[in-house]
Amino acid sequence: MLQGAIAGLASGGLYAVLAVCLTLMARLVRVVNFAQAATGMFGAFCAVWLVSTLGWSIPLASIVGILVGGALSALLGWIIATWLSEASTSTRSAVTVGPLLLLISLSFIMFGNKPQPFEPIIQGPAFQVVGVAVSWLTVTTVVMAVVIAVAAALVLDRTSVGTKLRALSERPITAELIGIPSRPLSVAVWAVTGVISALVIIIVAPSQANDATSLSMLIVPAAAAALVGGFRRLDLSVVGGLLLGALTGLVAQIDALSAVRNFVPFLVIVGFLLWMQRKEVWDAAR
Secondary structure, X not given: OHHHHHHHHHHHHHHHHHHHHHHHHHHHHOOOOOOHHHXXXXXXXXXXXXXXXXXXXXXXXXXXXXXXXXXXHHHHHHXXXXXXXXXXXXXXXXXXXXXXXXXXXXXXXXXXXXXXXOOOOOOOEEEEEOOEEEEHHHHHHHHHHHHHHHHXXXXXXXXXXXXXXXXXXXXXXXXXXXXXXXXXHHHHHHHHHHHHHHHHHHHHHHHOOOXXXXXXXXXXXXXXXXXXXXXXXXXXXXXXXXXXXXXXXXHHOOOOOHHHHHHHHHHHHHHHHHHHOHHHHHHHHO
């Protein structure tokens, strides 16, 4: 069981990184971006195509794939910032379901519907914990999640750009009236989170079910992890992602429960939604 929980931390790190991106998007540009993992998936598939078809080196193709993921995310952000700047958070979030489905369909057309032959970029054991090997992949994803969350917090709290972003998220109309460029800053947030998503998916995809649908649906456990922090707390999003990965890995080791391991994120989402709405639920049950 311990081995399963530690093995699950690699996925947990992936969930945590995506959850941090979702939390930043929700806080700064008022969007729950359901296409967050899909843009990364498409960039990763482009990288694989460049390696397998054109013979590019893995590092160069990975850089191009990461840029593609960032560009797709920036394009979606520009569209929303241009035509949906006054829309509610619910409307802006619902719009991102369209790009999610579009990118999955487009990947089927361009790359086929089979898993892609990803080459592992990071592999091998790093060290052991009570006799259980911890891989470099696990170390990398966990460190990425922590570093990105800490860096984002420092930027938001201690830089002028962070002050402008917080002003835009809290008082968007007032911020625009005093001259803060809302659209470029919003698009920049989309681009950065798109780059991060593509990077972590390229790193982790060889250890995952790496077809287009499975990689795009990583948004579900990432959303569950972000929900732990209420889409506001970066630290709790990281903790939620790691715990969710460890729990999924642990469940996979139990024969009687392994069949339901993929439902764990859904159960977490339902549980937290009920907890957040407990007062209304209890009042209705009386």
